[in-house]
Amino acid sequence: MNSDLERLIALQQIDSAADAARRRLAEGPDREKALDARLDGARQRVAAAKEQLTQNQHARRDLEKEVAVHQGRLSKFRDQLMAVKTNVEYQAMQKEMTFAQGEVKTIEDKVLERMLEADELTAIVKRAEAELAAEQKAVDADRRAMQAEQTELQATIDRITGERVAVVGALDKQVLATFEQVSRKRNGVAVAEARDGICTICHVRLRPQIFNTVMRNDAILQCDSCNRILYFVPKAGVQGSGTQNSELRT
Ligand SMILES: [Zn+2]
Structure with missing residues (x-):
């Protein structure tokens, strides 16, 4: 194979690998953000669960204050009951006390509900x-x-x-200039395999004369359509050392 063509193939592999590595590196900040977002999501779920538990505790405390108020009234009634003079007064006070006891019972049931709820909420916080x-x-x-x-x-x-410097240093200046020019115009890919008479990147059929010359791999030839520099990968065992570039067959 023409040694400059061989260097161009190596140069393209280097440039493509460097490009892929740079792209992956450039994804770093977004990948960091995605990791932070995962943590934020988990932290928010903890905060939300704790907030529910806090609200439950506040609600329970409010209910317990209400119970205390009604119980205070009850004990006042009990004291007053001793001083009652008439049967009517006595019955009225009994009625008040029954009502207050009913309220205490209702609110205590609510407190119990809150306590059961608190158990569930505590489990949710722990989870x-x-x-x-x-x-x-x-x-x-x-x-x-x-x-x-x-x-x-x-x-x-x-x-x-470092490898690129060495390859570029050994390349013919004119060939390198052609490579750089095509690379700039063709999104960093300046070299293409020709296979079955076709440029495998732009898919345009090559003139038979061109393809026959490309098959010999002894000259720097460009695709008429995309201008990429063409090379040929001989089928294994047919035309000598064709396996070394097989990874370029994509
Ligand atoms: Zn082409």
Whole structure:
């Protein structure tokens, strides 16, 4: 194979890998935000559950104050009952006391309901807290994995940037200029495999004369349609060392 063509294929692999790594790195802030959002969601569920429990406790305290008021009235009636002179007065006071006792009973039932509700709400708070703790663990693990991945990505970028310098240094200047020009115009992909007479990226059929020349891999030829530099991957065993670029067959 033409050695510049071989370098161009390597250069394209380097550029595509660097581009993918940079893209993935650039997703970092959004991925961080998604992790924060997961934690916020779990924290809000805990806060909401605690708020319900607090409201339940307030409601229960209010009811208990009401009970105390009615019981205060009852004990006052009991004192007054001793001093009552007439039967009518006595019966009227008995009626008041029966009413107050009824109120106490009704409110005490409500207090009991609140207490049962508090048990459920406490369980909900505990469950939400356990879920938050689990989510915190999972998010911490995801964050560590993400940071490790980003370190790895940056190392990859640094490594292939060095490799690129070496490849570019060995390339013919004119060939490099063509590559850079096509790369800029074609979204970073300046090299294309030609297969079965077709440019595999723009899918345009090549002139037979061009394709026959491309098959020899001994010249820098561009696709008439997309201008990408063409290469050919010989079928395994047919035209010598064709396997080394097989990963470019996509
Ligand atoms: Zn093309």
